[in-house]
Amino acid sequence: DTGVSQDPRHKITKRGQNVTFRCDPISEHNRLYWYRQTLGQGPEFLTYFQNEAQLEKSRLLSDRFSAERPKGSFSTLEIQRTEQGDSAMYLCASSLTGQGNYEQYFGPGTRLTVT
């Protein structure tokens, strides 16, 4: 078990460019979550997958954001036409359904800076 991994760890982009982040969950975990964390705040939920199905999206997830989990394993989060307000840490988490298994395990995050 190598934990949740995210790539890249840091991304600097110019306003208007598209960016894509990748998350690899813990291998046996069927649930995958994306959160966004800004300075001085706790993580805020963006979207959630169970296996390959995207089951829930936050109102924070504007039309410029899209997420996929094509084979129920890794996931990608794409931001189109980035804005300065998109600058944040993007966190991925995974969990396993089962009795008492409600905790989520987080990756190290991708820090996005939009200039």
Add this chain to the structure above:
Amino acid sequence: AQSVAQPEDQVNVAEGNPLTVKCTYSVSGNPYLFWYVQYPNRGLQFLLKYITGDNLVKGSYGFEAEFNKSQTSFHLKKPSALVSDSALYFCAVRDYGGSQGNLIFGKGTKLSVKP
């Protein structure tokens, strides 16, 4: 709506002294509560959870938390603080409004342990 509050932005403790990081919650049903710790430039690490059962929950690194239903609190505690405990601590509650239990986080409390 579900929410958690962490009333202290920062807690300062001397090494060897007991520490408490406070959290209060507001939920519509039975609360599922969590504590996470975040070290600089790293993702969140799961410390402990309360789902049901004993009000005193023990977790990683010697931390424990006390669930108090009447006071709607879930304070994190440790009998003897270490300098290495210095980090950002987040309380979270499972969101019953969502379909699959994403977490709602507090704003975080910075714990500083001085030698």
